[in-house]
Amino acid sequence: MKKILLMSIVASGLLFAEGVVNRENIKIMQDLETATGTVLKGFLYNNKAVVANGVKDMQKLSETIEAFEIQNNENKDFDAKKYAIDEAASMATLSDNLLKQFEEGKKDEATRTYSTIVNKCIACHKIIRKW
Numbered sequence: 001m002k003k004i005l006l007m008s009i010v011a012s013g014l015l016f017a018e019g020v021v022n023r024e025n026i027k028i029m030q031d032l033e034t035a036t037g038t039v040l041k042g043f044l045y046n047n048k049a050v051v052a053n054g055v056k057d058m059q060k061l062s063e064t065i066e067a068f069e070i071q072n073n074e075n076k077d078f079d080a081k082k083y084a085i086d087e088a089a090s091m092a093t094l095s096d097n098l099l100k101q102f103e104e105g106k107k108d109e110a111t112r113t114y115s116t117i118v119n120k121c122i123a124c125h126k127i128i129r130k131w
């Protein structure tokens with residue numbers, strides 16, 4: 001009886017912890033989606049300040065991606081920690097490049113970098129949610 005009680009306490013603790021983490025992740029991701037939309041808006045209105053704003057938010061949010069626990073059940077050699085850190089770093093670098101390209105008037109390059117970033121969003125989601 002004691003054992004069952006203990007087990008259910010542990011299980012609900014785990015559930016609770018996971019619930020909290022996921023809600024935080026979802027908020028980060030929704031903000032990241034807004035930041036990505038802001039960058040696109042900057043392209044469409046040809047507004048450097050708007051692009052810069054989106055990039056700034058993107059970079060701030062990308063730091064939190066480092067701590068994400070990415071589960072990949074299809075590849076047992078998958079290094080979840082390394083993947084999250086690498087993706088966070090590459091998002092920061094790519095968005096930096098994007099802003100420079102936009103500022104230098106290289107719009108084609110900037111939109112190509114944008115598309116590389118979006119592909120990275122989707123690549124990670126594909127692993128996690130099988131989207």
Ligand code: HEC
Pocket residue numbers: 021022023025026029030032033036065068070083084087088117118120121122124125128
């Ligand atoms: C390293 C992995 C990773 C990268 C890169 C990543 N995401 Fe996510 N994303 C997640 C995780 C994890 C979730 C799901 C969170 C959950 O269900 O707990 C998610 C879910 C989402 C969702 C759905 C949120 C919801 O309400 O269901 C959006 C929108 C999103 N991400 C936007 C983005 C955008 C935009 C980018 C790129 C700029 C991006 N993500 C890059 C890991 C990532």
